[in-house]
Amino acid sequence: MDDRLSINFWSPYTGYMHRRIFDTAEKIQTMEIRGAGRIAVAAASAIRDYAAELQADSMEEFSRKIQEAADVLINTRPTAVSLPNAVRIASSHSSGSVEESRAEIIENAENFIKQAQEALGRIGEIGARRIRDSDVVLTHCNSHAALAAIKKAFDQGKNISVIATESRPRKQGLLTIKELNDYGIPATLIVDSAVRSVIKDVDIVIVGADAIAVNGTLVNKIGTSQIALMAHEARVNFLVAAETYKFSPDTILGQLIDIEERSKDEVIDPGVLKDMENVTVKNPAFDFTPAEYIDLIITEIGAIPPGMAYTIIKEHLGWKLADLR
């Protein structure tokens, strides 16, 4: 990979930085790479490539440079817990020699990437069991985990169709309908505010996750909580598809999950807003859906009720990650 050769590349984040880390950080921040699963895998890959060629005269220097790179990646987007989880898993290393630590990081990152891929496959299989023949599935934004379940159900010969929300302001719903169309799955695009009008035609809602807190609260694309509320009112099952690395260990320790506030320019043309001195524009990118509106969370280890989030965090990733802080 040619960009591995360029070290000491200037970045607006921390001064000089390796080009591989800078490029990945920039792509995540500008949303060229987006979605909680993809940013996690991209960050782990960047740490792996950085470690592979990092020059350091001592363990201390090696660890410090890895930590700097980890911090840059983690700070690109604040909400998706998959990002710090992936970076912590990938960058964890012992305090042996530089060469040992380099090999550990490469192995950890490779394992994470492989497990993330396998998790998506398992979520597809487990999630597809919940989708019946002739179901109309509603999904929000563009979640690869949710789409894995939908595609698997289709592969199994179930005659399904999907209603996809536009997902303002970034319109990730357009990615979703393109992906569904290319797969041959019939899809209907709606504006976000049409969910209540169509919910009577929906059999099951499946969305992805940017984070899941210890109490089972879901953090996902803005608008998810409104959909959950409408599904609850209409007695339509509301499922979340999420790899276990999207559960937040820090929430066990009382930490709150930050909601990313993005530029108002995504919502309204700055030229239109320019003369409206009494108007404020808010653009939170994610919202919280309480556990009581979630029927099941489809993970790679099984379909669990949101109340089991603590068990996932504790037994599958929790304290190990928390210890790394």
Ligand SMILES: O=C(COP(=O)(O)O)[C@H](O)[C@H](O)COP(=O)(O)O
């Ligand atoms: O909210 C989003 C994406 O938001 P954004 O477009 O702002 O990153 C997705 O539902 C989750 O990240 C899960 O996606 P996946 O299942 O692909 O990890």
